[in-house]
Amino acid sequence: MxxxxxxxxxxxxxxxxxxxxxxxxCIGESGNIWVNKQEIENLKNHLNISLEELSKSYIEKRGYRYSIKERKLAEDNFACIFFDLEKKQCGIYEARPTQCRTxxxxxxxxxxxxxxxxxxxxxxxx
Ligand code: SF4
Structure with missing residues (x-):
């Protein structure tokens, strides 16, 4: 490439x-990984789960927007919940939001x- x-x-x-x-x-200080309505829909379809399941486990409201959740690895070190720590790559690559694509x-x-x-x-x- x-x-x-x-x-x-x-x-x-x-x-x-x-x-x-x-x-x-995808790892580091805590931050926002914004997802809009269409990206939430894409994620739901990609994972083949319900909106409730997605909301419960993978996204959260921050202010008036939604962000993908993070997993705490250590003090001041977080990973996107979708980051595959073993393979060291995005676990939802095809459905990753614009913020990650850009x-x-x-x-x-x-x-x-x-x-x-x-x-x-x-x-x-x-
Ligand atoms: S969605 Fe994928 S590319 Fe975006 S931060 Fe999470 S693991 Fe990284």
């Missing part, structure tokens, strides 16, 4: 970098490039 670039970002993403990464974008091209990283460089071995600086 070739280098992924996006207008407005002075870094690129090399998908091959994921092979050597232990899931830094990483590392988040507005936040336009001004905080150092943070994503530290976290993600797949980033290539121009």
């Amino acid at each position: 070739s280098l992924v670039r996006k207008d407005g970002y002075d870094f690129a993403f090399n998908p091959k970098g994921c092979e050597t990464c232990e899931g830094n974008c 990483f590392p091209f988040w507005d936040y990283f336009k001004k905080n490039k150092e943070e994503v460089i530290k976290e993600c071995p797949a980033i290539k600086e121009f």
